[in-house]
Amino acid sequence: MITCDIGFARKFIKDDEYLKARRKADMALDQLKNKTGPGSEWLGWRDLLADPNDAEIEEISSLGEEVREKADIFIVCGIGGSYLGAKAVIEALTPHFGSKGPEILFAGHHIGGKYLEELMAYLKEPKEDGSPKNIYVNVISKSGSTLETALSFRLLRELIEDLYGDDASEHIICTTSKEGGLLNKVIKEKGYRKFIIPDDVGGRYSVLTPVGLLPIAVAGIDVRTLLYGAVSAYNRYKENTEDILEYAALRNAIHETGKTIDVFATFEPELSSFGGWIQQLLGESEGKEGQGIFPTVATYSTDLHSLxxxxxxxxxxxxxxxxxxxxxxxxxxxxxxxxxxxxxNYLAGKSFHEINTKAREGTIEAHSEGDVPIVKICLSALNAENIGELIYFFELLTGIFVYSLGVNPFNQPGVEDYKKAMYRLLGKH
Incomplete structure (x- = not known):
């Protein structure tokens, strides 16, 4: 169960400012529900929860279990929404140390030569018993042409083909668009297994599609429970969206007062990467046309000693x-x-959870007294169902808040600017 408390922040906003922002949030929700806002062709992340594809979930779960039993290493090759959601859920719901199943590694999310060189060397190293590592790769890209991912996949594909020859197609799984794109050409030629990214779901909203669900399944997490946690939230918020509307209105009103940064903070290190997923979801959605609050992430109490x-x-x-x-x-x-x-010894007999809780409560008290508006998003427990609910909570919040700013939550025109400059400097024609 997820709850949202804006009480520590509401006192910073005048009533008339909040009511104005609330009207904007209400209209934004209507745009989402009625598909009348800009980018409404990208609302598939809501539709997939309205009508869950149980057959696909079963297929993903089955393949995830197969890979989990066979693989020593499973590599997720993707950037942005193609890996952040999976990484967030896996780190939230699996042990810090000694997890059973394959080692899950990430590639394709930067162009760091040192990292890639060391990764390739590590993959080639034999296990302690002298046998080769059993490696699987899941490349995730709608177009197949995103430079960071495509470069890493070129290296990984060559390695897999060298190691497994005619059986290489069993070790490479592609998650891409139904048709078109460079990756589909490779799939057709090589016979790689394939999952489809829905055409109406953008990357940062794709964690509950095969993009995120396959790596999550390989990690041993029950993807059906995860997805149906989000389905439960979808159904509940159809009836009562008050929490999210309050949060969206508050954020809009705070935006209007000139606040420019939202620090997404947690006292649970397991949720650090979830903050990274939120950072992309909001940052790429709201940061356009001179609008938006810059999302950043802090993990306390560690970052209390830096920020x-x-x-x-x-x-x-x-x-x-x-x-x-x-x-x-x-x-x-x-x-x-x-x-x-x-x-x-004054702490003897106290649990670390209790101490951590008091540290959090003291921090909220101090920061609030230091004139920082604070919102509290509470999970009753850290499990797959609640993480699924939290995913949909922030997806819906993002759509409502960004529509209330008067901009399209589902495009990212600014991302293309760096690509154009980079390709020109690299000599691409």
Whole structure:
């Protein structure tokens, strides 16, 4: 279950400012529901929850289990929405150390030569028993021509073909558009297995399609429970969207006061990469036409020792959105130490969850008193169902908020500018 509390931020906004922003949020929700806003042809992320494809979920789950049993390494090759959602869910729901199943690695999300060279060397190294590693690659790209992903896939494809010869097609899985694009030509020639990215779902909204679900399944996470958590949220928010409308209106009103930064903060290190997914979802959706609040990510209490001073007393240009997990998922307690030479016995018998909770509550209190508007997004527990719900919560929030700014939430024209300059400098014709 997800709840949203804007109480710590509402006091920073005058009633008339909030009511004006709320009217904009209400109209934005109507645009989404009625598909009357700009970019409405990209609302497939809502449609797939209205009518879940159970057969595809079963196919993904089955292949995920197959790869999980066979692979030593599974490589997700993609950039932006093609990997951030999967990475976020996997890191939220799998152990930090000693996970069962294949080692999941990421490539295609930058052009770092050192990383790629070391990755290729690592893949070629034998296991401790002297046998070769069993490697699978999932390349994810609608067009097949995104430079970062295509370059990495060129290296990985050559390696897989060298290692497995005629069986290489069993080790490469492509997730791409139904038709067209360079990747489909390669699939047709090589016979690689394929999953389809729906034409009406953009990259940053694609985590609940095969884009994210296949890597998540390989990680051993129940993708059906994840997806149906989002379906549950979709059905609930059809009846009552008050939480999201309040948050969208608050964000719009804060935007109008000149706030330029939203720090997405968590005291749970498991959710750090989820913050990265939110950062792309909002950043690529709202940051256009001179509009938007810059989304950034902080993991506390670590970043209280790097950004805390600025957040507490720096320029008053920011707000904070805390993502909170209420139910503890560790029973670890502080022990009594004879001699108390570290002077921590006052914490003896307390759980680390309790200490972490007090650190969070103290931080929220201090930052609020330091004139930082704070929103709290609370998960009852950290599990697949709630993460699925949280995904849809932020997808819907993004659509409503960005429409309330008067811009298209589903395009990214500015991304093409760097590509044009890069390709020109590289001599592409």
């Amino acid at each position: 805390g001073q600025f957040i507490q007393q720096g320029q008053r240009s920011l707000m904070e959105t805390f993502i909170i997990v209420e139910k503890p998922f560790s029973d670890l307690e502080v022990n009594e130490l004879e001699g108390n030479d570290d002077e921590l």
